[in-house]
Amino acid sequence: MRLSDSIESFIKTLLSQEETEVELKRNELAEYFGCAPSQINYVLATRFTLDDGYVIESRRGGGGYIRIVRVVESGQQRLAYLINERIGTAISEEEAVRLLGQLAQQQVVTVHEAEIMRAAISSQALAIPVPDQMKDALRARSLKSMLTAVARQNREA
Amino acid sequence: MRLSDSIESFIKTLLSQEETEVELKRNELAEYFGCAPSQINYVLATRFTLDDGYVIESRRGGGGYIRIVRVVESGQQRLAYLINERIGTAISEEEAVRLLGQLAQQQVVTVHEAEIMRAAISSQALAIPVPDQMKDALRARSLKSMLTAVARQNREA
DNA sequence: TCAATTCTGACTATCTTTGACCAAAACAAG
């Protein structure tokens, strides 16, 4: 059993059934597993990504922490499909607007929320000197990030 | 719980209900929390800034005091200030998160909306290979675009 | 063997707390 796998399981156990988030101290966890603290970052970076349905928050300094939030129930939510399949790694503004319109119509999000998301990824917002390709990638990331937030809110509601 | 967090809560409790301002003695408060007096200044500087919606006044010498005033502003005023003056052409994720938290707390936007906006401009969302400078510029554009959408919705409502 | 994955450690970034020294206001004595 790899160290990374052990740490992954450990965290996922803490996140089991009821609990949807855990807060831990990087150094303590590293101590517990007898490894370098940066190993924890590696595990988080490779096994608790947005695409995996997790969001990581942290703070440095005294009283610092790492918080891991599970936002998508494996495979069962509709948003999970959108986040992982339909949007993918790049999406055009037109496609995104169409998608948001559908979500609003299906009342997955409010009209206000859809408008905000649309504003976030409008060509005006993305008017920076990078290739269109990169803008589409950026739009996909931002959109997925926002929908993940929505999924999290739905779950908490 | 961090000392700073305790002091912050304590002050916010004093300000919570009807009161829009409190006056206190720096040394007494420090004594109460068993910390260095300058710790109080640290808390004020990091958690009671103008961005957070507070104004600090103080006097030295006999009978000296520190007065913390919670500023009240209309949602539209606040949005206009952020869009036209505060955000500018670049903003870091940390600053943006602080501003969004404040907007939610002042109920200019809902917590859901704030979370969505936060997600839109998080570093996770902006993880593309461009210089940080450009990310900050992008974040500013996207944020202003979203806040403009919110302002428009308010007007139409 | 060799490429991908895992792991580590040195260096960096950020947040908190403290303490020494500074500045201003009030007060008291002359």
Add this chain to the structure above:
DNA sequence: CTTGTTTTGGTCAAAGATAGTCAGAATTGA
């Protein structure tokens, strides 16, 4: 009034406490 003393609050730099990053070493699996 003027000046010295006392009482406050302010500033800043340094130390302490965490977490993040990244290049390269170690390991693993094909």
